[in-house]
Amino acid sequence: MPQPWPMKALGAMTAAEVLAALDQLPYLCPEDAALEMALRGQLARVLDRQPPSAAPEPTG
Numbered sequence: 001m002p003q004p005w006p007m008k009a010l011g012a013m014t015a016a017e018v019l020a021a022l023d024q025l026p027y028l029c030p031e032d033a034a035l036e037m038a039l040r041g042q043l044a045r046v047l048d049r050q051p052p053s054a055a056p057e058p059t060g
Helices: 015-028 033-049
Strands: none
Touching: 015 033
16 A cells, blocks of 8 residues: 655654644544554654744644
8 A cells, every 4th residue: 555645754854744744644544543642752852952933833
């Protein structure tokens, strides 16, 4: 099955990429709680590394 977005290591994802993945998660893997937890954890780590002015705007 082709991936809807390119594969990228979780630790290399930007906050915008993590948010985009979280937005698509309910449609692609609605029961994958482990993936959701990993994405949310990565989002927290990415946001901790960014200066406040660089934080992405939430989508949706």
